[in-house]
Amino acid sequence: MAITDRQTAALALAHALSAAERGLPVIPLTARKLPALPSPHRNDDRRPVCRGACGLPGHGVHDATTDPAAVRALFAAAPWATGYGIACGRPPHHLIGIDLDVDPTGGGDSAVSLRRLALHHLFTIPPTVTVLTPSGGRHLWLTGPPGVPVPNSAGRLAPGIDIRGTGGYLVGPGSVTRHGRYRLAPGTAGLPPAPCPRALLRLLTPPPRRRHGVEAPDSDPDRGQGLVRFVLAAREGGRNTRLFWAACRAYEHGYGDALADALTRAAVRTGLTEREARATIASAARLFRC
Template identity: 80%
Template sequence: MAITDRQTATLALAHALSAAERGLPVFPLSATKLPALRSPHHGEHPPVRCRGACGLPGHGVHDATTDPGAVRALFAAAPRATGYGIACGRAPHRLIGIDLDIDPAHGNDSATALRQLALQHLFTIPPTVTVITPSGGRHLWLTGPAGVTVPNSASRLAPGIDIRGTGGYLVGPGSVTHHGRYRLAPGTADLAPAPCPRPLLRLLTPPARPRRPAGPPSPARQGQGLVHFVLAAHRGQRNTRLFWAACRAYEHGFGDALADALTDAAVRTGLTEQEARAAIASAARLAGGRPEVP
């Protein structure tokens, strides 16, 4: 059965409406986990950085809403939607997603890493909504306090632990993708998202960097180490190293300025320019405060 058939689309809408009723802002996703509606500014030059102020749908996570009528309208405009995204950081829940990836090939045990962090910083993860991903990973849903902005990050806490915060989104349970279905973990369906433990919240919201004196180093100098990191990649590491380096560059505010240098370095290791640009674009969405893919 094709995942874009009418039944799948109908179920995606039903799950999205159910989430909206619980105060979770939602919007339609395609089977690739990307927003199902094309940007109304696609192809415009120069590129338009619009977050929905134009009033048209097609702005990804910025389309997210809890209004049932608006949800139906979004899905009507996206008949090939097979799932839905849930915007993080938005009232009333101010959702924080702890994404625990599973990567046995590289010895990645993110669940153990989270337990080690909990022991080191003296907190426990309370019972909360947990979503099982098609790969066997876990999305833990927590809530944050008003006035606190949790940034998105990739493997900053520990390898394999990604954070979905303000500007990011989680794939909602019941969504169907090319890799399978997202589903609620047994015993968590009736739970509400639990408050984020204070010690963990402090880890997720690093203090603001002190102001630097005038004349900061250029992005090229700041990113020299990241470029060398990519150049040192061996076969099987190239895409992972490039993605990690690009995430760090965007988190520090010079991702766009370093993108060409990172691309050139990745091409020298054997990636194609298209593969390199795609990895950097994914890092920009996730770590640069732009709408991201879980």
């Protein structure tokens, strides 16, 4: 291993130990932002579903720990690690990550979308830990209440806004990836993760599930035309994200099946194939059905 690589690995471990000291469970990551340790079951024919109960490392976010000795052991087993991940949804912080992506096509500003949501739903994002990503995006760290799991999602809240919740992880500040280094935003290093506003938490947690195949009794076929227009305005690079978000909103409000054909036609007009569009809509439907 080159000297620079050794220094990168040593810094990654140091940052991970510092995070663990603050009660944040960590795992080593590769430069591709993936868990550094391979699964111990990768050669098993039946690929058992194991979340670390076997006692061996290599179970991704399920390996995350705050124990310094265990952190050192994980990094010793993965000397190629260049960064670390922080498990979300775990005590004591029950971390929730708001990932504000940058649209390279200029089709939208996720930070502006978040401000619009905050204005519409009457909440404010308090000062909190903010991590700047190499692509120009940012991660906002919030804490959730115990016993309220927040699901991971991509574009469900709004286009370009991904959520890291229970079972997910955030790339920790100080990590080095193929595209650059993650770093703390100026003025936020000394802040604790702020509590998630209640109104935002309600948006992040899944609504009550409807029974399979049952639409709300007041479904109106003319509803959702704003969502159709939203999909029609999509640009290349953001078409699938916009379609998924619109479909989620339609199913959330109970008229997803009634709007599916119109959303499909709109997506096809933007350049997606009908097969791609229907697969994306089906993915959204699964989120809101038992």
